Structures are given as C-alpha cells and as structure tokens.
Amino acid sequence: MNRKEFMKTTSMAVAGGLVVAFTACSPQVLPGLVEEPGARKNWAGNYTYHAEQLYRPETVEEVQELMVELGSLKALGSRHCFNNIADSPGSQISTSGLNKLLSVDEEAMTVTVQAGARYGDFAEELHGRGYALHNLASLPHITVAGACATGTHGSGVENGNLATAVVSLDLVKPDGELVTLDREHPDFPAVVVGLGAFGIVTQLTLAMQPTFDVRQDIYNNLPLTSVVDHFDTIMSAGYSVSLFTNWLDGNVSEVWIKRRTDEEVEEMGGEYYGSLAATENMHPIAGLSTDAVSDQMGRPGPWYDRLPHFKMGFTPSAGEELQSEFFVPRENAVEAILAIEAMAGEVNPLLLISEIRTIAADDFWMSPAYQRDSVALHFTWKQQEEEVLALLPAIEEALAPFAVRPHWGKLFTINAATLRQRYPKMNDFVALAKRYDPEGKFRNTYLDNRVVQ
Ligand SMILES: Cc1cc2nc3c(=O)[nH]c(=O)nc-3n(C[C@H](O)[C@H](O)[C@H](O)COP(=O)(O)OP(=O)(O)OC[C@H]3O[C@@H](n4cnc5c(N)ncnc54)[C@H](O)[C@@H]3O)c2cc1C
Numbered sequence: 447m448n449r450k451e452f453m454k455t456t457s458m459a460v461a462g463g464l465v466v467a468f469t470a471c472s473p474q475v476l477p478g479l480v481e482e483p484g485a486r487k488n489w490a491g492n493y494t495y496h497a498e499q500l501y502r503p504e505t506v507e508e509v510q511e512l513m514v515e516l517g518s519l520k521a522l523g524s525r526h527c528f529n530n531i532a533d534s535p536g537s538q539i540s541t542s543g544l545n546k547l548l549s550v551d552e553e554a555m556t557v558t559v560q561a562g563a564r565y566g567d568f569a570e571e572l573h574g575r576g577y578a579l580h581n582l583a584s585l586p587h588i589t590v591a592g593a594c595a596t597g598t599h600g601s602g603v604e605n606g607n608l609a610t611a612v613v614s615l616d617l618v619k620p621d622g623e624l625v626t627l628d629r630e631h632p633d634f635p636a637v638v639v640g641l642g643a644f645g646i647v648t649q650l651t652l653a654m655q656p657t658f659d660v661r662q663d664i665y666n667n668l669p670l671t672s673v674v675d676h677f678d679t680i681m682s683a684g685y686s687v688s689l690f691t692n693w694l695d696g697n698v699s700e701v702w703i704k705r706r707t708d709e710e711v712e713e714m715g716g717e718y719y720g721s722l723a724a725t726e727n728m729h730p731i732a733g734l735s736t737d738a739v740s741d742q743m744g745r746p747g748p749w750y751d752r753l754p755h756f757k758m759g760f761t762p763s764a765g766e767e768l769q770s771e772f773f774v775p776r777e778n779a780v781e782a783i784l785a786i787e788a789m790a791g792e793v794n795p796l797l798l799i800s801e802i803r804t805i806a807a808d809d810f811w812m813s814p815a816y817q818r819d820s821v822a823l824h825f826t827w828k829q830q831e832e833e834v835l836a837l838l839p840a841i842e843e844a845l846a847p848f849a850v851r852p853h854w855g856k857l858f859t860i861n862a863a864t865l866r867q868r869y870p871k872m873n874d875f876v877a878l879a880k881r882y883d884p885e886g887k888f889r890n891t892y893l894d895n896r897v898v899q
Contacts, residue, residue, distance in 0.1 A: 476501060476515055477508040478543065488525045488532070492768055492831055495522075497534040504543035506616070506624060506648045512539055513646065514622040518887055521646045523592025524564055526585075527855035528769050531596065531641065531892045539646055541589060548649060550575055556613050558651045561591035566758035569750030577654040581605045581686065582753040584801075585762035591615075591647040596855040597639045597813040599822065600753060601686040601704075601803035603678075603776075607815055609638045610808050611652040617645040620887045624648070636871070636878050639810040641854055641897065643879040643888050659707040660685065660752035662742045663714055664728050668698040668721035670787065674780050676719055681779075681804045681821075683718075685709065686753060689802040690730045693790035699799075700728055704753060707746045730755060731764055731799045731826070738762065764798055768827040768834055771853035772841065773814035776804060778848040779821040785844040786823060792840065796833055798826040811871035812897075814851040822853070835859065854896075862896050872897065 478501040485494045497520065503509045512519070518536030525532065532538070541562025548558040550572070557577065559568055565579075566586030572578065581600040583593060590608075592598075599607035614628035617637065627634050637644045663684075673680060673689065681687050684703040691698045701721055703714070716723045727736040727743060738760035740752050756762035774782045783802065786793065793800075801824040805815045814820065823845070827834045838859045842850060849868045852858035866872045876898055883889070889898070 476512055478502040478504065478512070478540075480540065486538075488527060490526075490528055490765075490767060490769075490829070492528060492829060493530060493533075495530075495533045495538060497536060497538040499537040500540055501537060502540040502543045506544075506618070509539065509544075509618050509646050509648055510622040510624065512537075513618050513620060513887075518889070520642055520888060520890060521561075521591065521595075523562065523589035523595075524587060526588050526592065527596065528857050529855065529892060530890065531855060532592075533890050533892065534888075535890065536887075541591060541646075544648060545589075547571055550577065550654070551651075554613075555654050556651045557654050558649055559590055560649050561615075561647045562589050564589050564758075565593070565750070565754075570748075572654065573657045573748045573750055576657050578657040578749040579608075579611055579652060579654060581608065581611075582750065583608060584755040586750065586754045586756075586758050587762060590650055590652070594638055594650065595640055595642055595647070596853070597810065597815070598855065599803070599805045599815070601681075601688050602684075602806070603682050603804045603819070604806055605686065605804075606806045606808045607639075607810075607813060609810055609813065610806075611654075612638050613651045613653050615650045616648045618648055619645045620883050620885060633878060633882075635809050636811045636875050639813045639854075640879075641812060641893065643875075643893055643897070644882045645888070658749055659746040660704050660749055661707055661744045661746045662740065662752050663703045663705070663744050664724040664742050665701040665703070665718045665721035666699065666724050666728070668701050668719060670696040670698060670783075672719035672721070673698060673783060677780050677783075680719060683714075687804070688730075688755070691800050691802070692797055693787050693793055693800060696787075699732065700724070700730060702730075702742075702755065713744075730801065734764065763826060766829050767798055768829055768831060769825065769853075769856045770827065770834070770838060770841070770858055771822050771824040771856050772845050772858075773805070773820045773822045773851045773853070774845055774848035776819040776821045779804075782821065782823060782845055782848050782850075786841065789840065789844060792837055793825070796827050796830055796837060798828055800825050811875045812854070812869060814853060816851075816869065816871070824853075827857075831857075860896075862898060865896065 520534035
C-alpha cells in the first residue's frame with residue numbers, strides 16, 4: 447500500500463469508527479517489530495527502557511502505520527541519552543532503518559538525510575561531494591534527529607548547536623499525517639529542539655557549506671588563571687575550542703583548538719598562555735587509548751574527521767560512564783567555572799573528565815542556548831549513578847545564580863517549575879505540544895516531570 451492509499455484508508459477507517467479494530471490488532475502484525483532478547487538499554491547501559499515493544503520501520507509509510515495503530519510511543523535514535531527522555535509507557539520506534547542520505551541540493555546548499563542517519567553515516571560522502579556541515583558534536587555516532595531533538599552541540603563562539611543547521615523537517619504527527627515544517631513555519635522554533643514531544647521526524651534538510659579542512663592542536667596544562675584572565679581570547683583561538691579539566695590543581699589538562707585551514711593557518715607555537723603544545727595525540731581522559739580520537743598534532747584533515755573528538759568505528763569517550771552538562775550565559779563563564787572549581791573536592795572523586803565549550807545563541811524555544819550565547823560545563827562521570835545524582839543538586843545550586851539550563855539528554859535534577867523560569871517559551875512549548883499531541887501519545891515520565899508539571 448502506498449502512502450496515499452494508506453492515508454486514505456486511515457481516514458476512512460477513522461470516519462467509519464474502525465479505530466478500535468486497529469488498536470486491537472496484535473502488535474506482531476505491525477511492520478518492523480524487533481524481537482530483542484534481554485533488556486533494552488541506552489548506549490551507556492545505565493538506563494533500561496520500560497517500553498515493551500520496539501519497532502524498526504524502514505519507510506515513512508511504515509512509520510505512519512505504526513503511528514496510527516499504536517498507543518503511546520516514542521522515537522528512539524542511537525540511544526546516547528543518559529536519562530529516560532527516549533522512553534515510553536508503550537512502544538519505541540527505532541529510526542535505525544531510516545538512515546540514508548537522500549539528496550544534495552547544490553543550488554539551495556542543503557543536504558537532506560533521513561532522521562535515523564548518524565552524522566558519521568553520511569559526512570564522508572558529503573565531503574566527497576564537496577560540502578560540509580557547520581559543526582559536529584564530540585562524536586559522529588548519534589542520529590541527526592536525536593541530536594537536534596535535545597539541542598546537541600559542538601563548540602565555537604560563532605557556532606550554534608547542531609539544530610541550527612536544520613532548514614526543514616518532515617514530521618509524522620500522532621494521527622499519521624506527514625507534515626513539512628520549514629524555517630518560515632511558526633511552529634519551527636518549537637519543533638526542531640522538540641524533545642520528542644511533537645511526533646516522529648522522518649527526514650531533515652540541513653544547511654551545508656563548501657567543504658573545509660581543520661587542523662587540531664592540543665596544549666597541555668593551561669593554568670586556570672589564564673582561563674580566568676583570557677577566557678574569551680582562548681575560546682576564540684579556533685573555530686572550535688574545548689577545555690578539559692578535572693578541576694584539581696588550578697589546571698586545565700588539555701586545550702583542544704580546532705582551526706579551519708581556510709581561515710586560520712598561522713602556527714601557534716609551542717606555548718599558549720602558559721600551556722605547552724602536546725607532543726603526541728591525546729585522549730581527553732588520561733590513560734585511555736588514543737586510537738579512538740580524531741587526529742591531532744596540527745595535521746589537517748576534513749571537517750568530519752576533526753570536529754568530533756572521537757572517530758566512528760571506535761567507542762567514544764569512556765563507554766562506562768555517565769554525563770551531565772550545564773549551560774550558563776557566556777558572560778558568566780568565568781564565575782561559573784570558579785564556582786565549580788570551588789567544589790573540586792566533591793566533584794573530582796566522581797569525575798572522569800570535564801569539558802568546557804561555547805555555543806552561539808539560537809532561537810529554538812527549548813534550546814539550552816535559547817537567546818543567549820552560552821558556555822557549557824560538561825561532566826563525564828564515573829558510572830556511580832547514586833552518588834552522581836546526590837551531587838547534582840549542589841552543582842545546580844552553585845550555577846543557579848546564572849540561571850543554569852541543563853543538557854536535555856544528560857543527567858540533571860532541576861524540576862519543571864525551575865526550568866520554566868529559565869525557558870521563557872516553555873509554556874508556549876507545552877501548549878503547542880498539547881495541540882500537536884492532544885492524547886499524549888508522546889508523553890513519558892521525562893516530559894511529565896521535567897517539562898509539563
Ligand atoms: C559518548 C557521548 C558523547 C556525547 N557528546 C555530546 C556532545 O559533544 N554534545 C552534546 O550536546 N551532546 C553530546 N552527547 C549527548 C547526545 O548527543 C544526545 O544525548 C543526543 O540526543 C543523542 O542522540 P540519539 O540519536 O542517541 O538520541 P536518543 O537518545 O535515541 O533520543 C533522544 C531524544 O530524541 C528523540 N528523537 C530521536 N529521534 C527522533 C525522531 N526521529 N523524531 C522525533 N524525536 C526523536 C527521542 O524520542 C528522545 O526524546 C553525547 C553522548 C554520549 C553518549
């Protein structure tokens with residue numbers, strides 16, 4: 447059955463009161479049911495999804511069919527969130543069967559990909575065709591739709607999060623209708639960083655630019671005093687800059703400076719604000735194998751192979767870990783950094799590494815960088831969830847004077863009432879999500895506790 451026929455059948459069935467017959471269907475007859483032995487967990491293994499069934503559609507029509515026939519459901523990307531955001535009291539719809547690069551429009555300078563494509567699935571091909579995206583996260587293993595839904599970001603004072611590349615998206619709504627939203631659509635700023643609350647995104651069109659090369663230079667042992675005195679200069683030293691620290695000894699262990707070779711080619715020298723150029727490739731977490739990291743030592747390479755810290759095909763970061771991340775206005779960066787440094791005694795014992803990055807402001811209602819240039823303080827934790835969850839309120843309290851916003855896909859404890867004060871458009875977001883999803887098909891414990899309250 448093609449889509450037109452399906453939608454026609456659907457509307458006739460609804461008009462004829464046959465919905466009950468649909469919902470009474472055995473789930474086994476629906477497309478893409480995945481038989482999974484054992485519990486279904488997220489990437490880090492710290493969260494076991496409660497959703498009973500997992501479906502893996504391979505066409506948009508199958509997504510529509512599942513949408514009409516199932517009750518509660520949620521899209522599931524590459525499972526890289528650390529909390530219950532992708533869970534559902536009903537079913538999960540994996541987008542891993544929708545993973546292709548669909549088209550490149552050289553005139554509009556856009557690329558259209560299916561929602562379940564991971565950046566690493568198509569970035570090399572895009573480069574081969576002469577194009578690039580503006581930025582990537584620390585890893586290319588995540589799906590485009592999953593990353594955009596949570597406001598996932600890389601670094602760079604001029605770089606918005608990954609969702610800022612979205613030019614339009616296709617969304618299957620709860621009634622199975624497929625709609626396209628572009629930048630002119632009034633709902634676009636709500637739906638792009640949509641926390642899975644509006645429907646299942648099936649494809650996204652992203653802005654692209656001519657491809658570029660990046661060189662990555664690492665400096666070791668930057669004194670924290672240099673960060674305090676020269677934060678803006680250091681974070682502007684490249685197209686994308688990351689500071690890694692364990693908060694001890696007034697020291698930033700690694701400064702990763704990623705520079706576009708078409709813009710920034712001068713040698714930086716062996717010393718930078720008191721830090722020294724690394725003499726070999728580094729992993730952000732001391733002692734872990736550098737096989738997994740993107741190439742460094744100033745060797746130029748394509749954007750997709752330098753902007754992420756980690757390479758496709760390898761385990762990114764540590765694997766056995768947890769993560770939290772907190773966004774504050776960039777103008778408060780130094781105060782926020784010092785506030786965390788003052789907690790080093792509590793933070794360090796649970797920490798694998800922290801990372802400090804910058805993100806340019808955007809206009810997506812639920813983006814942590816909504817209308818404010820931001821600095822993000824990230825924590826890669828040891829997998830000691832109870833202890834981490836016990837510590838988070840103190841960190842959130844220390845950053846509260848800066849109206850801190852958490853990364854939606856990582857661990858945090860801030861409740862909906864507090865978040866509402868920090869997201870001026872949250873009430874509008876909730877109202878719009880209810881308009882799209884009046885029956886609450888996409889509601890889950892996460893949305894109920896963190897957003898709707
Ligand atoms: C090792 C590691 C490194 C990371 N590095 C970074 C980083 O550098 N920067 C950063 O910001 N974050 C980072 N993250 C966090 C990560 O980018 C986010 O958690 C992101 O959301 C993961 O995407 P996913 O495809 O795994 O989404 P999932 O966890 O599968 O889903 C996340 C949310 O998106 C929704 N969703 C997914 N697909 C769709 C769809 N098609 N339609 C509608 N909703 C959808 C889900 O329902 C859910 O609500 C990292 C995570 C890990 C594990």
